[in-house]
Amino acid sequence: MATALAFDFTNGFHDTANVVATSISTRAMPPRVAVLMAAVLNFAGAFLSLEVAATVGKDFVDEGAITTTIVFAGLIGAIAWNLATWYFGLPSSSSHALIGGVVGAAFAAKGAEAIQGGGLLEKLMIPAVVAPLLAFTVSALAILLAYRIVGRLRPGPVNRGFRMGQVASGGLLALSHGTNDAQKTMGIITLALVAHGNIPAGEFAVPTWVIVSAASAIAVGTYAGGWRIIRTLGSRIIKMDPAQGFAAQGAGAAVILAASHVGYPLSTTHTISGGIMGAGAARRLSAVRWGVAGNIVLAWIFTLPAAAGIGAAVYGVTRVFGTGALGPMVVCVAILVLTAGALGRRVRRGSALTGEQPATDTA
Amino acid sequence: MSAIVDVDTLLELVYSGLAAGLGLTVAFALLIYGLTRSGDMRRADRTIAAGAYAAIGVLALLACLGLVVVGLVVMTSK
Numbered sequence: 417m418a419t420a421l422a423f424d425f426t427n428g429f430h431d432t433a434n435v436v437a438t439s440i441s442t443r444a445m446p447p448r449v450a451v452l453m454a455a456v457l458n459f460a461g462a463f464l465s466l467e468v469a470a471t472v473g474k475d476f477v478d479e480g481a482i483t484t485t486i487v488f489a490g491l492i493g494a495i496a497w498n499l500a501t502w503y504f505g506l507p508s509s510s511s512h513a514l515i516g517g518v519v520g521a522a523f524a525a526k527g528a529e530a531i532q533g534g535g536l537l538e539k540l541m542i543p544a545v546v547a548p549l550l551a552f553t554v555s556a557l558a559i560l561l562a563y564r565i566v567g568r569l570r571p572g573p574v575n576r577g578f579r580m581g582q583v584a585s586g587g588l589l590a591l592s593h594g595t596n597d598a599q600k601t602m603g604i605i606t607l608a609l610v611a612h613g614n615i616p617a618g619e620f621a622v623p624t625w626v627i628v629s630a631a632s633a634i635a636v637g638t639y640a641g642g643w644r645i646i647r648t649l650g651s652r653i654i655k656m657d658p659a660q661g662f663a664a665q666g667a668g669a670a671v672i673l674a675a676s677h678v679g680y681p682l683s684t685t686h687t688i689s690g691g692i693m694g695a696g697a698a699r700r701l702s703a704v705r706w707g708v709a710g711n712i713v714l715a716w717i718f719t720l721p722a723a724a725g726i727g728a729a730v731y732g733v734t735r736v737f738g739t740g741a742l743g744p745m746v747v748c749v750a751i752l753v754l755t756a757g758a759l760g761r762r763v764r765r766g767s768a769l770t771g772e773q774p775a776t777d778t779a
Numbered sequence: 780m781s782a783i784v785d786v787d788t789l790l791e792l793v794y795s796g797l798a799a800g801l802g803l804t805v806a807f808a809l810l811i812y813g814l815t816r817s818g819d820m821r822r823a824d825r826t827i828a829a830g831a832y833a834a835i836g837v838l839a840l841l842a843c844l845g846l847v848v849v850g851l852v853v854m855t856s857k
Contacts, residue, residue, distance in 0.1 A: 461854070464854050464855050538785070542789075546789065546792070550792070550793060550796050550797075551796075551800075553797070554796055554797055554800035554801065555800070557797075557800075557801055558800055558801050558803075558804035558805070559804070561801065561804065561805050561808065562804050562805070562807075562808040565805065565808040565809060565811075565812050566808050566811055566812055566815075569811070569812065569815050569816070570815070573811065573814075573815045573818075574811055574815070577807075577810070577811035577814070577815075578807070578811070581807045584847065585803070588847060588850055588851075591851075591854060592850070592854055595854050659808075662804065662807065663804050666800060666803040666804045666807070667800040667804070669803075669850065670796055670799035670800035670802075670803055670846075670850075671792075671796040671799075671800060673799065673849075673850045673853045673854065674792055674795035674796040674799050674800075675792055675796070676853050676854065677795060677853045678788050678791045678792050678795065680788055680789070680792050
């Protein structure tokens with residue numbers, strides 16, 4: 417449970433950027449207000465539906481093959497990939513990391529027969545290609561039409577108007593993010609409860625305490641804010657004006673909600689990143705920093721295999737210590753020691769985010 | 780491949796994503812256009828033109844609100 421909620425926290429701060437980056441970049445909202453609004457709406461969104469939770473629990477691995485050790489190893493794989501991509505400021509899909517981790521651990525434990533290849537292709541790989549391309553196209557066409565309509569007006573009212581619109585479209589995006597992503601953790605916790613025997617197999621029902629704890633973890637993570645990824649999405653791909661910010665957010669929200677409407681699971685990260693690139697490319701192809709965009713796409717490609725590899729490796733390590741709780745406890749202690757070591761080094765070097773160096777005496 | 784990939788659903792996603800995304804941005808741009816031009820006309824004492832532009836703005840506002848409501852319904856009903 418603790419590992420699942422830790423993943424939910426990383427999911428929140430990793431994906432904050434999807435919701436707030438464009439609003440902060442165009443100064444539609446102050447940064448702290450934007451992340452607070454995103455956190456509150458993520459929390460509220462988690463209570464709206466449970467359909468995604470059921471999908472994560474059933475569509476990628478054989479439900480009967482899942483054990484608590486597999487769930488644990490999968491979550492560690494997802495957390496590790498989320499932290500790695502956050503460190504490099506790359507917006508990657510937390511959902512793909514989670515599914516990859518669980519699939520890798522299940523493969524290591526039970527072999528290929530535990531993996532539902534059809535589900536992976538239909539509900540993960542094809543949407544991973546469709547989401548950014550569709551959002552790119554919608555956003556590009558939308559900004560071209562918007563410029564045609566407001567192009568001859570004074571820039572002052574236009575920018576103020578689109579900034580106000582971004583508050584609303586950002587809110588819609590945060591709410592839809594909450595309905596999608598908090599539920600993935602609910603699905604994983606429920607899967608662990610089924611594996612542990614707390615919930616009868618075949619009766620996939622998410623308990624209320626799971627909904628409340630998952631909603632709280634993603635909201636707190638969102639408020640913590642993944643500033644490195646916010647910077648990448650908000651200003652390193654393109655320099656946005658408020659109209660482009662609105663078009664990217666509006667296209668992202670529209671595509672995500674259209675996908676929900678027709679029952680097609682899309683990654684929020686892929687969708688909003690595609691929207692931002694489309695809004696930039698429509699104005700001028702060279703406005704998009706394609707090197708940054710290429711790195712982001714590479715991170716998307718590696719997300720599933722990398723998280724799966726880590727999940728499989730963690731499963732192997734935990735099994736060295738048997739099938740009980742000792743293996744996961746040893747892995748947790750090792751991770752805490754490694755994290756403390758990394759943080760200690762970082763504190764001695766100074767802040768990684770700002771590049772500030774410890775104060776030195778000057779003559 | 781076609782047995783795994785539901786082409787009809789995919790096409791429906793493309794149509795509805797395009798319609799909703801373009802509809803939202805165009806409606807919001809028309810809202811800004813209508814309100815800004817209405818203000819300009821009012822300052823120029825062109826009352827009828829100001830009213831016409833305000834009507835465009837109001838219709839666009841209703842379209843935006845309608846799309847937001849549809850989005851909320853989709854979220855709560857899935």
